[in-house]
Amino acid sequence: MVRQHVNPLSRFFQLPLELPPPQALFDDPGLPLHLDIGCARGRFLLALAAREPDRNHLGVEIRRALVQAAEAERKTLALGNLRFLFCNANVSLEAWLAALPSGLLQRVTIQFPDPWFKKKHHKRRVLQPELLLAVATALPPGGELFLQSDVPAVIEPQVDMCEACDCFERPEGDARPWRLDNPLPIPTERETHVLSQGLPVYRVLYRRNSNVPPGLTALQARLPKDQDEGTP
Numbered sequence: 001m002v003r004q005h006v007n008p009l010s011r012f013f014q015l016p017l018e019l020p021p022p023q024a025l026f027d028d029p030g031l032p033l034h035l036d037i038g039c040a041r042g043r044f045l046l047a048l049a050a051r052e053p054d055r056n057h058l059g060v061e062i063r064r065a066l067v068q069a070a071e072a073e074r075k076t077l078a079l080g081n082l083r084f085l086f087c088n089a090n091v092s093l094e095a096w097l098a099a100l101p102s103g104l105l106q107r108v109t110i111q112f113p114d115p116w117f118k119k120k121h122h123k124r125r126v127l128q129p130e131l132l133l134a135v136a137t138a139l140p141p142g143g144e145l146f147l148q149s150d151v152p153a154v155i156e157p158q159v160d161m162c163e164a165c166d167c168f169e170r171p172e173g174d175a176r177p178w179r180l181d182n183p184l185p186i187p188t189e190r191e192t193h194v195l196s197q198g199l200p201v202y203r204v205l206y207r208r209n210s211n212v213p214p215g216l217t218a219l220q221a222r223l224p225k226d227q228d229e230g231t232p
């Protein structure tokens with residue numbers, strides 16, 4: 001049986017991994033970079049990387065078997081602008097993002113993250129203030145952060161966090177509260193499943209503005225009460 005969830009807070013997944021820099025990942029490491037957090041089996045990025053050869057794509061995923069399967073398919077397809085890495089995004093991405101060459105990161109996607117419905121499990125959700133600040137610091141002005149989910153109770157706190165961060169703006173004319181369409185040309189696996197059931201998808205596209213990111217304590221202080229439970 002395939003286990004659907006791992007607990008990202010368990011001791012094993014708290015061990016930081018040193019993720020290779022872009023020079024060690026891609027054929028042309030200078031291309032604009034797209035980071036997909038929680039990429040699962042990677043079919044979204046496998047299709048997108050073939051369609052967007054002028055961009056590098058990195059998928060990170062906490063379930064190692066999925067990363068191995070995605071990497072095997074990537075090698076078969078000989079896609080030099082795509083890599084998949086095993087890691088806990090909340091433990092290993094911050095240092096990697098901080099070390100990126102300035103301006104390289106152009107797009108970050110977090111799509112259909114594990115919902116962790118119970119309040120006591122909210123701290124297991126992938127978008128925590130520390131990760132959002134790391135993304136905000138690495139994304140240059142104009143860089144994109146795209147969020148989508150089929151669970152309002154998951155994406156609404158993400159939107160609250162982005163608004164509190166004050167580093168992201170929605171493109172002018174975008175429908176509120178949710179985008180009507182997906183700005184990306186490829187749906188994710190979860191998205192395809194949800195749409196096939198006739199269920200709604202909630203989407204927000206943000207563009208990085210030029211504001212300096214707040215400190216962690218300042219961001220936490222701006223969040224509704226439940227939101228800062230994820231930080232120690």
Ligand SMILES: C[S@@+](CC[C@H](N)C(=O)[O-])C[C@H]1O[C@@H](n2cnc3c(N)ncnc32)[C@H](O)[C@@H]1O
Pocket residue numbers: 005006008037038039040041060061062063087088089090110111112113114126188189190191
């Ligand atoms: C519901 S799946 C969605 C997968 C894909 N984005 C899609 O839309 O089809 C969420 C994925 O995020 C991964 N994930 C959850 N927490 C993570 C973390 N802390 N670091 C990396 N990946 C994580 C899960 O293992 C799972 O594969």
